[in-house]
Amino acid sequence: MDKLEGKTVTVYIEGKPCQVKAEQNMLEACLSLGMDLPYFCWHPAMHSVGACRQCAVKQFKDENDKKGKIVMSCMTQAAEGMRISIKDPEAVKFRAGVIEWLMLNHPHDCPVCDEGGECHLQDMTVMTGHTYRRTRFKKRTHKNQYLGPFINHEMNRCIQCYRCVRFYNHYAGGRDFGVFGAHDNVYFGRHEDGVLESEFSGNLVEVCPTGVFTDRVFKKCYTRKWDLQTAPSICVHCSMGCNIIPGERYGNLRRIRNRYNGEVNGYFICDRGRYGFEFANSPGRIREPYLASGDVSSLAVEGPDGKNKKILAEGEVLPYLKTVIGGAKGIIGIGSPRASLEANYLLRKLAGPGNFCSGFSEAESGLMREMISILSGGPVRTPSLREAAMSDAVLVLGQDVPNTAPMLGLALRQAVRQKPMDRVLRELKIPHWNDYAVRDAMQEERGPLFMASVTGGRLDDIAAGVFHAAPDDIARIGFRVAQALSPNAPRAEGPFSAEALSFADRVAKGLKEAKRPLVVSGTGMGSLALLQAAANIAWALWEGNRNAALSLVAQECNSVGLALLGGTGINDAVRAVEEKRADTVIILENDVFDRLDLPGAEALLRARQVIVLDFLPTHTVNGLPKNHMVSVAGAAVVLPSAPFAEGSGTLVSSEGRAQRFYKVFSAGRAEESWRWLRDLMVDLGMPGSEALFSPDEVLSAMEREFPAMRGIVEAAPASDFRIDGMKVPRQPKRYSGRTAIRAAMDVHEPKPAEDADSPLSFSMEGYDGQPPSPLISRFWAPGWNSVQSVNKFQSEVGGPLRGGDPGRRLIEPSKVKQASYFTDIPGPFAPRGNEFFVVPLYHVFGSEKLSALSPGIGERVPSPYIALNTEDAKSKALSQGEEVRIDFGVVSFRLPVELDPLMPRGAAGFPFGLPGLHGVVLPAWGRISVPGAGAGGQAVE
Amino acid sequence: MLNEQEMAEVEKELAHCENRKTGCIGALKAVQRHRGWISDECLKDMALYLEMTPDELDDVATFYSSIYRRPVGRHVISICDSVSCYTVGYRELLRHISERLQIGPGQTTGDGRFTLLPAACLGVCEKAPAIMIDEDVHGGLEPPGKVDEILDRYK
Amino acid sequence: MEGKNKQNQRKRPLTGSFRADGEPLDLVEYEKAGGYEALRKALKSMAPKDVQEEVKASNLRGRGGAGFPTGQKWSFVPTGEDAPRPRYVVANADEMEPGTFKDRILMENSPHMLIEGMALAAYAIGAEHAYIFLRGEYVRSARALEMALAQARQKNYLGQNVLGSDFFSLEMHIHMSAGRYMCGEETGLLNSLEGKRAMPRTKPPYPQVSGFMGKPTVVNNVETLCNVPHIIRNGAAWFKSLSLGQDGGTKIYGASGRVKRPGAWELPLGTTIREILEGHAGGMRDGYRFRGLMPGGASTEFLVEEHLDLPMDFDSLQKAGSRMGTGTMIIMDDRTCPVGMQISLQSFFARESCGWCTPCREGLPWIVHTLNAIEDGQGEMEDIDLLLEQARLLAPGHTFCALAPGAAEPLLSGVRYFREDFERHVREKRCPWGEG
Numbered sequence A: 001m002d003k004l005e006g007k008t009v010t011v012y013i014e015g016k017p018c019q020v021k022a023e024q025n026m027l028e029a030c031l032s033l034g035m036d037l038p039y040f041c042w043h044p045a046m047h048s049v050g051a052c053r054q055c056a057v058k059q060f061k062d063e064n065d066k067k068g069k070i071v072m073s074c075m076t077q078a079a080e081g082m083r084i085s086i087k088d089p090e091a092v093k094f095r096a097g098v099i100e101w102l103m104l105n106h107p108h109d110c111p112v113c114d115e116g117g118e119c120h121l122q123d124m125t126v127m128t129g130h131t132y133r134r135t136r137f138k139k140r141t142h143k144n145q146y147l148g149p150f151i152n153h154e155m156n157r158c159i160q161c162y163r164c165v166r167f168y169n170h171y172a173g174g175r176d177f178g179v180f181g182a183h184d185n186v187y188f189g190r191h192e193d194g195v196l197e198s199e200f201s202g203n204l205v206e207v208c209p210t211g212v213f214t215d216r217v218f219k220k221c222y223t224r225k226w227d228l229q230t231a232p233s234i235c236v237h238c239s240m241g242c243n244i245i246p247g248e249r250y251g252n253l254r255r256i257r258n259r260y261n262g263e264v265n266g267y268f269i270c271d272r273g274r275y276g277f278e279f280a281n282s283p284g285r286i287r288e289p290y291l292a293s294g295d296v297s298s299l300a301v302e303g304p305d306g307k308n309k310k311i312l313a314e315g316e317v318l319p320y321l322k323t324v325i326g327g328a329k330g331i332i333g334i335g336s337p338r339a340s341l342e343a344n345y346l347l348r349k350l351a352g353p354g355n356f357c358s359g360f361s362e363a364e365s366g367l368m369r370e371m372i373s374i375l376s377g378g379p380v381r382t383p384s385l386r387e388a389a390m391s392d393a394v395l396v397l398g399q400d401v402p403n404t405a406p407m408l409g410l411a412l413r414q415a416v417r418q419k420p421m422d423r424v425l426r427e428l429k430i431p432h433w434n435d436y437a438v439r440d441a442m443q444e445e446r447g448p449l450f451m452a453s454v455t456g457g458r459l460d461d462i463a464a465g466v467f468h469a470a471p472d473d474i475a476r477i478g479f480r481v482a483q484a485l486s487p488n489a490p491r492a493e494g495p496f497s498a499e500a501l502s503f504a505d506r507v508a509k510g511l512k513e514a515k516r517p518l519v520v521s522g523t524g525m526g527s528l529a530l531l532q533a534a535a536n537i538a539w540a541l542w543e544g545n546r547n548a549a550l551s552l553v554a555q556e557c558n559s560v561g562l563a564l565l566g567g568t569g570i571n572d573a574v575r576a577v578e579e580k581r582a583d584t585v586i587i588l589e590n591d592v593f594d595r596l597d598l599p600g601a602e603a604l605l606r607a608r609q610v611i612v613l614d615f616l617p618t619h620t621v622n623g624l625p626k627n628h629m630v631s632v633a634g635a636a637v638v639l640p641s642a643p644f645a646e647g648s649g650t651l652v653s654s655e656g657r658a659q660r661f662y663k664v665f666s667a668g669r670a671e672e673s674w675r676w677l678r679d680l681m682v683d684l685g686m687p688g689s690e691a692l693f694s695p696d697e698v699l700s701a702m703e704r705e706f707p708a709m710r711g712i713v714e715a716a717p718a719s720d721f722r723i724d725g726m727k728v729p730r731q732p733k734r735y736s737g738r739t740a741i742r743a744a745m746d747v748h749e750p751k752p753a754e755d756a757d758s759p760l761s762f763s764m765e766g767y768d769g770q771p772p773s774p775l776i777s778r779f780w781a782p783g784w785n786s787v788q789s790v791n792k793f794q795s796e797v798g799g800p801l802r803g804g805d806p807g808r809r810l811i812e813p814s815k816v817k818q819a820s821y822f823t824d825i826p827g828p829f830a831p832r833g834n835e836f837f838v839v840p841l842y843h844v845f846g847s848e849k850l851s852a853l854s855p856g857i858g859e860r861v862p863s864p865y866i867a868l869n870t871e872d873a874k875s876k877a878l879s880q881g882e883e884v885r886i887d888f889g890v891v892s893f894r895l896p897v898e899l900d901p902l903m904p905r906g907a908a909g910f911p912f913g914l915p916g917l918h919g920v921v922l923p924a925w926g927r928i929s930v931p932g933a934g935a936g937g938q939a940v941e
Numbered sequence B: 001m002l003n004e005q006e007m008a009e010v011e012k013e014l015a016h017c018e019n020r021k022t023g024c025i026g027a028l029k030a031v032q033r034h035r036g037w038i039s040d041e042c043l044k045d046m047a048l049y050l051e052m053t054p055d056e057l058d059d060v061a062t063f064y065s066s067i068y069r070r071p072v073g074r075h076v077i078s079i080c081d082s083v084s085c086y087t088v089g090y091r092e093l094l095r096h097i098s099e100r101l102q103i104g105p106g107q108t109t110g111d112g113r114f115t116l117l118p119a120a121c122l123g124v125c126e127k128a129p130a131i132m133i134d135e136d137v138h139g140g141l142e143p144p145g146k147v148d149e150i151l152d153r154y155k
Numbered sequence C: 001m002e003g004k005n006k007q008n009q010r011k012r013p014l015t016g017s018f019r020a021d022g023e024p025l026d027l028v029e030y031e032k033a034g035g036y037e038a039l040r041k042a043l044k045s046m047a048p049k050d051v052q053e054e055v056k057a058s059n060l061r062g063r064g065g066a067g068f069p070t071g072q073k074w075s076f077v078p079t080g081e082d083a084p085r086p087r088y089v090v091a092n093a094d095e096m097e098p099g100t101f102k103d104r105i106l107m108e109n110s111p112h113m114l115i116e117g118m119a120l121a122a123y124a125i126g127a128e129h130a131y132i133f134l135r136g137e138y139v140r141s142a143r144a145l146e147m148a149l150a151q152a153r154q155k156n157y158l159g160q161n162v163l164g165s166d167f168f169s170l171e172m173h174i175h176m177s178a179g180r181y182m183c184g185e186e187t188g189l190l191n192s193l194e195g196k197r198a199m200p201r202t203k204p205p206y207p208q209v210s211g212f213m214g215k216p217t218v219v220n221n222v223e224t225l226c227n228v229p230h231i232i233r234n235g236a237a238w239f240k241s242l243s244l245g246q247d248g249g250t251k252i253y254g255a256s257g258r259v260k261r262p263g264a265w266e267l268p269l270g271t272t273i274r275e276i277l278e279g280h281a282g283g284m285r286d287g288y289r290f291r292g293l294m295p296g297g298a299s300t301e302f303l304v305e306e307h308l309d310l311p312m313d314f315d316s317l318q319k320a321g322s323r324m325g326t327g328t329m330i331i332m333d334d335r336t337c338p339v340g341m342q343i344s345l346q347s348f349f350a351r352e353s354c355g356w357c358t359p360c361r362e363g364l365p366w367i368v369h370t371l372n373a374i375e376d377g378q379g380e381m382e383d384i385d386l387l388l389e390q391a392r393l394l395a396p397g398h399t400f401c402a403l404a405p406g407a408a409e410p411l412l413s414g415v416r417y418f419r420e421d422f423e424r425h426v427r428e429k430r431c432p433w434g435e436g
C-alpha cells in the first residue's frame, strides 16, 4: 500500500470504467471525477471518519453481483476492478434517509440563518431530494454559548458531523473545545462559555457544514453571500501570503473567507487574516487628500485629532504636489513592506533609485538582504506551506512561528504527523485518509519537531525537544547542529552547556534521519546570526539530502518583494535629511516610528516637506502629541491610499511567491498608492512615465529592470485577458439590489464602474465558468453553494486548482555544487549586570498593527508587559505585575513585570507592536528600574 | 482542590495507566466516590491535576452515564428499565418507588436522601426486577412493596 | 462424591467447581480443581503457536455475541522479531447486553479461571499486559477479581517471569467502567480504556493489529477466556466432545422473564431451546403463556413457538434468522405488551447509542417516539411501516458499528411476529394491555 502513490486503478462506476488514483478512497475518487456525491463528515483536509453515513454507495463484488451492499464511499479504498454505483436505488434511498435523520431535529431556520445560501446542508438536502418532513415529534434543543468575538454559536442547527472538533482539536491542536454528552444529545462547544483560544477558530465557520458556527463579525452587518462583491485577494497580516476572498457590500468590507490555494493556505486561514480586515472600515480612515501644518491654518478645518487640515479638492492635489516636488531640494522616497510591489517600484522611480529607501529598519534591511541571498544564492529551496506540512522533521530556530506566521504553525502541526503516518501506512497498512484509524494507531507518537526559542510557545506541546536561550545562543546551537551534519560546516567553538549539546545532537539526528527535513527561522528576533545558522543547517543537510528545505519567515506581507527591489535602510534617509541632501520625504504606507528610534523619527520628519500616502492616521501622519517626551510634527501632505481590498497589486510572500490581489471595490477618493505616484510622475512629466500607465506596464518594467523579478507578470493574467471575450465578474449572478441601492437618488441604474486594470468586472456580467485560478473571486458551482464547491475547481479533490495554483515563485535556489557556509559564529550571550537584552515577543493578536485595529482582534490583544526571567526578577526583588521602568536611552516605558521562568537570564521580552510601544527598534539593551526610585523621565504614552 | 485522600486514590488509579490522561475515567470515579458528583469546580481542579484541560475532561465525563455532572442525593437508586426487568414488573416498581419517594426518574428527594435514575440492565436478570442503591444490588422486587423495607435501610 | 464432582467438572468445566455458597473460589480451591495446571503445562511444554493451534482445533467460538472463532482471532496478531510491542489482552467483562448475566456469574464464582484464561491468551499472542474491562455495577465481581489477582501475583501466576519462565511476564489490571453499553463493543472498549469517549473505531484495522494504544490487542469475552484453561488442560478433542454440534464446548445459557426458575446453566453447546426453557427454567410461571423469546440478549431477533426445538448454537439460530448472541434468552409472555417491550428495548439502544453515526443517533430516537405514540394510542397505521422502514435502514454496514443493527433485529422480528398487536394499538387508540 505504501507503493500506491501515483498509481492509478480502473474502477467501475455505474458500470463505466474510470481511472482513479489508487491511494484515494472512493468518495475522493468520485468527487475528483466531477460526480455529485453528498457527504458531511469527510473533509478534504481532515479526511474520512465514516460518521455521517451520507456518502453511501452500493458496492458490487463483480459484474454478476446484482445485489451488492451499501458501503461508505469515504471509507472504501479504491482498488482495481472495484464496482460501485451512486445511482443504485437502495443507495439513493439510504442517502435520503440520512438527510431525513439529520433534519429531524434541525430548526429549519434557513431564512434567518447566516449560513443560508452558502450552506452545505442545504445543498446536500437538495441533492438527495429530501423535501418533506414526515416526523411529527418534538425537536430536541440546545443552549448556545458565547465563544468570543469571532464565532457565533447556534447548536440547534448541528448535524453532528464532528468536523468542528476534528478541525479545532485534532487538526489545529486546540484544547479548549470539545464534544460533550452522548446519543442524540451531543453538544459541540466549550465546557463553559468563553473565548475560543485558538488562532484558527474562525475556520469553524467554513468547516461547519451548517449554521452552527458562523462569522460573528460578519453578523454585525450581515449580507447574503450572493450580495457580496468579491475579488481574489491576498492577506496582508503576515508574510505567508494566504489567499483570501474579501467581500464588500454598500461600500464597506464585510468579511474575509479563505480562498483555496493548494500550495499555500489550502482550506484554512488564521483568525488574524479572517478578522483583521476591520481596520479598513475604521472611522479614522484617511479618505481625502489634505494638507496638515501650521501654514494652512487660514483655510483649515479641524480634523478629528484636533489638528488643522485643508482638504484638497479633486483638481488641487496634483498641482499642489507638483509645486512641492518641483521646489524640492532633494527627495527621499521611503517604501514599505506592507505596500504593493507596484507602489514601491513607482516610488523608487519617482525618487530615483539612489533616493529610494526600502523603509525597513536598518537592521531589518540587512536581515532581508541576507534572507534573499540565502534563498537565492544557496542550494536549498524554500517550501510552500503545503510542502512544509509534508516535512517529516523540523527544526524551528528562533522564530516564534505561531505568532508571526500562524499558518506555518498550522503546517508544522501537520508535519509532526508525517513520520508516524508513514510508519502506520508501512507497518499497519492504514491509508492516510482513514483519519481516526491513523490517529488511534499513532496515539501520542510524533515526528521530530525541535523548537529553539527565546521562550515558550504554542508549538512546544508537540515538540520532541525544546531549547530556550538568547538569540545568539540559539544561533550557536544552530551552528553546532550544522557542524554535526557536515564536516564542511564551520566548527562552533565552546563553551556549550551539556543540555545544549544534547539538544543539538538530537536535532542533528532527527533531521538527518528524515526524508524531507525542514529548517525554519526568520527575521523576527532581528538576528543575522540566526538566519545564517539556519542556512548552515539547511545546507549541511542538503549535502546528504537534496530534499532538505529552508523556510525563512519575513515580517510583513511584502517584505520579500520590497527586499527584491533593493534600496537602502531607513537610517540613510535620516542621514540624507540631516545632511540636507534632501528636504522632501515621501513616505509610502509606513509608520517610521516602527522603523526608527524616537530621535531618528523626529529627525526624519523634520524635513521641510513630508508627504505621506496611507490609509490610517499613523504617528507618521499625525506626529506625536505634545504630551510625549518628544513631540514630533507629522506629515504636511497626506494622500489617502487604498487598503488591500480597495486596490490591486502584487505581494511577494516568504515563500518568494508573487501573488496578485485585486480591488474588491472602490470607495471615495482613496486610490492605490501606485496610482497616486503614477499620476504624479505623469504630471511632473517624468521621462518614461507614460509607459508605466497600467499595472501590466509597471510589472513588465519591473521585470526588465530586476532579474530577480523574472516571471512576475505571470503571477496572474494580464489586464486584457478575456474568456470568450468576457471579463470575470466580481458579483455573483444572484447579486440583488443593484438598481435599488441608489433608487432614492436616481431610478436609473448607474453604469458599473470600469476596471481597465484587470480582467475582472465590477458587475455580475461576464464569464460564469471557472476562470484561471488567480482570478477566482468566489467558489460556486451548480448545486454547490457552500465553500465545498472548491472541489469543483480542483484538478482532484484536495489537489491543485485546475490550471495550477495561483502565484509565481520568484525565488529558487541556485545550482551551486557546494554551499559556502557562514563562518561568523557569535560568542555566547553575555548578560550585562545592569542592562537587559530586550527582545521582541510576538502576539498573533497585537503584534501586527493593522489587524489589531479591528475591534474583534482588539479584544484579544494582551496588555503591555515586560517579561523577565523569574530568577532575574527575584534578584531585583521584582514581583509579578509590579510596574517597572524600562529605559532605552531616549525612550522609556512603564510596564508591569511578567515573570517567565523560560526567559533566558539577562534577557527581557517586550511585546512587539502593541499600541503605545513604539519608538524603539528591537532588540536593544535597556535598563530596568523601579519608577520613583531615583531616575526621572517620562514614559511614552 | 483535591484533598489528600482523593489525590491518593486518583494516583492509585493512574498508577498502571499509560499516561495521566488515560486514567481520567478512573480518576473521575475515585473523586466522585468522595463527593457524590463532579461539580464544575471539581472538574477544573481535576483537569489541572490530570494535565488536561477542563474541556478535554468534560468531553469524557459527560459521555459516561455513571459520572454525575449534576448533584445527586446521598443515595443513588438506579432502577433497571431494560427488557428482562420490563417484562417482570419494572413499571409497577417504578411507579411504586416514585410514589413513595415523590420523585420521578432523574429527580432527587427534597431532603437530599435519594436520587432516582433510570439504568440499563444491571446484569441480574435472573432476579428481575432489580434496582441498585449505591453499590448494592436488590433483586426480585415483585411485588414492588418489597422495596420499602430496603429503602428504609438507606438514611 | 469426589468422583461425581470430577465428572461434573468434566461435563461442566466452567461451573462444575463452583462453591455451593456462591462465594468465589480462592486460589487453593481453584488449584484443587485443576486450576493453573493449563498455564503450567503451556509454559512448560507448549510454544505460543501451540496454544493458538489447540484453541483453533477446539472450535471455540467467541461468547461475546458475534461468535468469531477464537483461535483464528488470535492468529491475526503479528508475531515475530520485529512485530510491534507491547501487546495486550483484554477481557471484555462489560456485559451490558440486556438479559445477560453469565459473565458476572463466572467472575463472582471463579475469578481465577478468567485470570488463567487471560494468562494463556497473553502467552499465545506474546502479550505482556492484560486488562479486565469490568462494568462498574459489578462490584462483587471486582472484589472477587481483586482477591484473585492478589493471590495470583503472589504465587507468580502473574507478574515478572511467570512461574519462573524467562520468557513470559504478565501484568494484569482491572478497569472499572463508568457505564456505557458501547464500552462492550470491543473498539469502543479500547477507546474507553484509553480514557476517551467509548466511540467505536473503524475496522479494519482490527484491534489485533492496532488496538489499545495503537498496539496489537486481543479482546475476548469473559466466558470465551474462561474456556481456554480447560481446552489447554484437557485438549481440543475433549472440548469438542462437550458440544452437541460442530462448535466446541459448553455454553452458559440463561433465561429471564416470567419463567418459573430464571437463571443460568452450563449445558452442552447445542442444547435445544425447549430443554433450556422447559427443563432448566421450569417453563412459564403459572398464569403466563409463552409468546416469544430473544435467544441471546436484547439485540437478537425474536423467536416463537415454532422455533423451540432448535438447538441453541451459532449456526442453527442464524439459519432461523436470529443469532445466538450471548445465549441468555429473554422470554416474552402473553401479559407483556409487545409494543411496550419494544419501547424498553429501543429506548435502551437509543440511550446507549454513542452518538457517532447518523442512522443510530437519529433513527433510534425516532423509533422510540413512534413506539411511544403507538403505545399511547396516538399511532397511525403508517407508523408500523415506518418502524419497519427505519429498522431496515439500520442494517449492518449502514451504521458504523453493530449497535444499531442489533437494535433493529428485535424490532423487525417483533413487528413481524406481533404485528397484530401493533395494529390493535392503532385501531383501538390505546394499549390493550392497559399500559402506557
Ligand SMILES: Cc1cc2nc3c(=O)[nH]c(=O)nc-3n(C[C@H](O)[C@H](O)[C@H](O)COP(=O)(O)O)c2cc1C
Pocket: C061, C062, C063, C064, C065, C066, C067, C068, C070, C073, C092, C093, C094, C095, C096, C097, C181, C182, C183, C184, C185, C186, C187, C219, C220, C221, C222, C224, C225, C401, C402, C403
Ligand atoms: C454495542 C455492542 C456491545 C457489546 N457488548 C459486549 C459485552 O458487553 N461483552 C462482550 O463480551 N462483548 C460485547 N460485544 C461484542 C464485542 O464487540 C466483541 O465482539 C467481543 O468482545 C469479542 O469477544 P469474543 O470473540 O470472545 O466473543 C458488544 C458488541 C457491540 C456491537
Ligand code: SF4
Pocket: C182, C200, C352, C353, C354, C355, C356, C357, C358, C360, C361, C399, C400, C401, C402, C403, C404, C405
Ligand atoms: S451504530 Fe453508530 S451511533 Fe450507534 S453506537 Fe454504533 S457508531 Fe455509535
Ligand code: FES
Pocket: A027, A038, A039, A040, A041, A042, A049, A050, A051, A052, A053, A054, A055, A056, A072, A073, A074, A075
Ligand atoms: S462522508 Fe462518508 S460517512 Fe461521512
